[in-house]
Amino acid sequence: MNLLPSGTCFYLSVVICWLTSRVDGSLWYMGTLGSQVMCDNIPGLVNKQRQLCRQHPNIMQAIGAGIKDWIGECQHQFQNHRWNCNTIERDHNVFGRLLLRSSREAAFVYAISSAGVVHTLTRACSQGELQSCSCDPTKKGSSRDAKGAFDWGGCSDHVEHAMRFSQAFVDAKERKERDARALMNLHNNRAGRKAVKRLMSLECKCHGVSGSCSVRTCWLALADFRRTGDHLRRRYNGAVQVVMNQYGTGFTTAQRHLKRPSKNDLVYFEDSPDYCIRDQESGSVGTGGRVCNRTSRGMDSCEVMCCGRGYDTSHISRNTKCECKFHWCCAVHCRDCKLDVDVHTCKAQT
Known part of the structure; x- marks a missing residue:
């Protein structure tokens, strides 16, 4: 087994570290015997995390399988920005030195990873993939909403169970450190968890004569993870820069005229680099070689993306479907056409 060097989980969500502890691109086998060996050999875990890891190998496996989803969501949210949630191959962690800042x-x-753990475990519970949980057992009997009375039925997603495990496991290292950065991570972890719960919705099925809704059966359902990503992206846009308070127990805003951050806000201490050039110290990989949009005025424009360095244009041919026609019944036939397009990429730093 190729293990990470000791200490590489410092200031990292253990979930991220666990992803980088894979062998040959596949998850370690997490059988009853193998789980203790694996959990004992992941560097950076505190005792609480090792204990939970050994006790719940199937949960750890579910988390590992879901990590690609929240990394993909992060990359979707920032695909047109200088920082595009890029991952780094063959580094101690998938985001390089970015998370040290x-x-x-x-x-x-931290928020999207914490949310991803909750979403993944909640879904696994509802789908019967975990022995420790299933549907939410508290959603039974009758209740009411703005539309009137309804009966609980179906399978309500058991988000509370997932939130409890996520908090116990992901937050364990930060709770042991309790320094300024640990408090920041704890705050953002919680904001991510709360986002998943906040976006759950009541789904109902109507029963009654001629499809009337005289009787409703309802259940609580997770929102698609894209909505969580959109929500946290808005929180990123409005993130609050903070400093520690005089007691070292919490935050106050760096700019006194701004309101204190709520539990749903994201918080940070340091200004971001501009991500224009490769800088190993800050974790920036630069924008050299990134595709930009010459006609845009937004963040994906060549002027913004390339940081004023200019861009190169290449002419390429792409295969595309064209002249599509509908044939009764029921098929669509298209021709394969070649489309010549210009692709603009940012010049590298000189």
Whole structure:
């Protein structure tokens, strides 16, 4: 087994570290015997995390399988920005040195990863993939909403169970450290968890004569993770820069005229780099070689993306479907056409 060097989990969500502890691109086998060996050999875990890891190998496996989803969501949210939630191959962690800086990007990564753990475990519970949980057992009997009375039925997603495990496991290291950065991580972890719960919705099925809704059966359902990503992206845009209070127990805003951050806000300490050039110290990989939009005025424009360095244009041919026609019944036939397009990429730093 190729293990990470000792200490590489420092200031990292253990979930991220666990992803980088894979062998040959696949998850370690997490059988009853193998789980203790694996959990004992992941560097950076505190005792509480090792204990939970050994006790719940199937939960750890579910988390590992879901990590690609929240990394993909992070990359979707920032695909047109200088920082695009890029991952780094063959580094000690998938985000390089980015997470060593207490920036708003680090705040987003912690929030989306914490949310991803909750979402993944909640879904696994409802789908019967875990022995320790299933549907929410508290959603039974009758209740009311703005539309009137309804009966609980179906399978309500058991988000509370997932939130409890996520808090116990992901937060354990930060709770042991209790320094300024640990408090920041704890705050953003919680904001991510709360986002998943906040976006749950009541779904109902109507029963009654001629499809009337005289009787409703309802259940609580998770929102698609894209909505969580959109929500946390808005929180990223409005993230609050903070400093520690005089007692070292919490935050106050860096700019006194701004309101204190709520539990739903993302918080950060340090200004972000501009991500224009490669800088190993800050974790920036630069924008050299990134595709930009010459006609845009937004963040994906060549002027903004390339940081004024200019861009190169290449002419390429792409295969595309064209002249599509509908044939009764029921098929669509298209021709394969070649489309010549210009692709603009940012010049590298000189």
